[in-house]
Amino acid sequence: MAKKTYDLLFKLLLIGDSGVGKTCILFRFSDDAFTTTFISTIGIDFKIKTVELRGKKIKLQIWDTAGQERFHTITTSYYRGAMGIMLVYDITNEKSFENIVKWLRNIDEHANEDVEKMILGNKCDMTDKRTVSKERGETIAREHAIRFMETSAKANINIERAFTELAEAILDKTAAAQGGRGEGGDHADRVTVDRRQASQGGRACCH
Amino acid sequence: MDGNNECSNKTETEPKHFEKEIEDGMNRRTIKCKYCQSVILTPGSGDYFERDFQLPLMKQKKEACPETECVSSFWVVKDMFTFQNVGFSNTVGTTKYLTCADCEAGPIGYHDLNTRISYVALNRVSHTN
Numbered sequence: 001m002a003k004k005t006y007d008l009l010f011k012l013l014l015i016g017d018s019g020v021g022k023t024c025i026l027f028r029f030s031d032d033a034f035t036t037t038f039i040s041t042i043g044i045d046f047k048i049k050t051v052e053l054r055g056k057k058i059k060l061q062i063w064d065t066a067g068q069e070r071f072h073t074i075t076t077s078y079y080r081g082a083m084g085i086m087l088v089y090d091i092t093n094e095k096s097f098e099n100i101v102k103w104l105r106n107i108d109e110h111a112n113e114d115v116e117k118m119i120l121g122n123k124c125d126m127t128d129k130r131t132v133s134k135e136r137g138e139t140i141a142r143e144h145a146i147r148f149m150e151t152s153a154k155a156n157i158n159i160e161r162a163f164t165e166l167a168e169a170i171l172d173k174t175a176a177a178q179g180g181r182g183e184g185g186d187h188a189d190r191v192t193v194d195r196r197q198a199s200q201g202g203r204a205c206c207h
Numbered sequence: 208m209d210g211n212n213e214c215s216n217k218t219e220t221e222p223k224h225f226e227k228e229i230e231d232g233m234n235r236r237t238i239k240c241k242y243c244q245s246v247i248l249t250p251g252s253g254d255y256f257e258r259d260f261q262l263p264l265m266k267q268k269k270e271a272c273p274e275t276e277c278v279s280s281f282w283v284v285k286d287m288f289t290f291q292n293v294g295f296s297n298t299v300g301t302t303k304y305l306t307c308a309d310c311e312a313g314p315i316g317y318h319d320l321n322t323r324i325s326y327v328a329l330n331r332v333s334h335t336n
Binding site: 005006009026027028037038039040042043044045046047048049050059061 | 243245249252263264265267273287288289290291292293294295296297298299303304306308309310311312313314
């Protein structure tokens with residue numbers, strides 16, 4: 001009965017210090033957009049988004065740490081099954097950039113070793129408050145052989161592109177692993193919803 | 208939240224003009240967010256289903272005690288990955304509330320963790336071609 005409406009399912013995570021705008025990366029700023037007090041009080045656990053790449057319908061299940069990073073409790077369970085990680089810092093916050101190295105170590109310790117990573121320098125619309133140059137972002141990404149992009153969730157710069165590129169990189173990896181076997185999507189890991197209990201923290205949004 | 212989502216006093220605010228949206232028991236048209244037009248479900252992906260449920264209002268006056276309304280017309284989605292774009296809230300009891308994935312307007316419905324079935328309220332979304 002249940003007809004499958006997609007080819008592949010990728011689980012993605014957003015990681016980085018508090019306040020770098022991780023939650024906002026998944027939020028479309030627009031004039032008539034709003035968050036109700038009800039939803040913002042409970043908080044959002046994850047989102048499902050659909051992209052089409054090379055004729056394949058791909059479901060992205062995107063998880064936000066929901067403040068767990070504050071307590072350094074991001075461990076193996078959060079990383080389980082993750083195929084892609086967006087590692088986010090804030091270009092106006094030096095400390096969040098320095099911590100990228102720490103997060104990379106955390107990922108190495110806990111995540112699957114072939115997880116696809118991308119570093120995002122967020123809030124790139126705030127040029128007058130910038131403390132981390134784009135070159136420094138590019139350098140650290142090159143040193144770790146990771147993709148890099150500067151983004152602005154607020155001005156909607158590079159957000160779609162970042163997710164598309166990350167998904168494409170995973171798709172390449174998946175295709176390579178399957179040795180060109182056509183229909184491979186049936187075994188994409190499924191992630192159950194009840195993994196985490198409600199954390200009652202509200203969203204800490206940027207500006 | 209007391210977790211009781213039965214409708215005791217029915218204050219039905221739903222218009223009853225949904226018949227034209229149903230084709231072979233499913234949604235005839237694309238289901239989008241009322242506010243930002245993000246696509247939630249493609250045609251023919253939700254089963255029409257009637258049940259009473261107290262769904263918190265999308266616009267709340269105060270944060271103290273969420274106001275709810277009795278909603279009874281839903282599109283049922285059995286596999287969450289059928290959704291084109293959707294957000295799942297953190298868990299309240301055995302419920303996760305559904306939101307627009309882009310502007311986070313919601314709740315547009317709910318997800319029952321026991322059955323893993325999602326319910327999209329017809330009166331919280333728009334139906335377009």
